[in-house]
Amino acid sequence: MLPAQNKLTSSVQFRTTMRKGRRAGSSTVVVHLWDSAESLDGTGEKGEVASFGGPRFGLIVSKAVGNAVIRHRTSRRLRHVCARIAADSPELLTPTHHVVIRALAGSGQASSQDLERDIRHGLRKAGRVRTDK
Structure with a gap:
């Protein structure tokens, strides 16, 4: 299970990550990656951000994925x-x-293996993680 400290919890966090971050896609997922230490004022300078517990993740699983059973199963896998x-x-x-x-x-x-492969590929493609995995 994903600990609470690793979850995006507000719509503002989701919106900022999707608008300011880099995006990379595959056949199963689209990954949006944003470093919250980046400046929000557009100057390009690093901002001072306190972050606890490591990277934060948020999931969007729409009805296009399938019925409720399939969506919940997909959410659990993700x-x-x-x-x-x-x-x-x-x-x-x-x-x-x-x-x-x-x-x-x-x-x-x-x-689950396909999803993990696609997510890791998306993170590498976004250019923010090491590619030795």
Whole structure:
């Protein structure tokens, strides 16, 4: 399970991550990645942000994925993958990173391994994580 300290909780956090962050997609997910230490005023300077517990993740699973059973199963799989990635955070993401994962229609039929591969690929493609994984 994904700990509360690793969850995006407000619509402002989701909106900022999706608007300010980098985006990378695959056939099953779209990954939005934003470093919350970046300046919000557009100057490009790093801001001072206190972050506790590591990177934060948020999920968007729409009705396009499938019925309620499939959506909930997909959400559980995505949360599990995010928890694994958060556990690897010193190697993959800094504590100031915010990640929003939007599940696409194909994610309902994808296995957990496929979802993890696509999310890690999306994070690498966004250019913010090391590619040695």
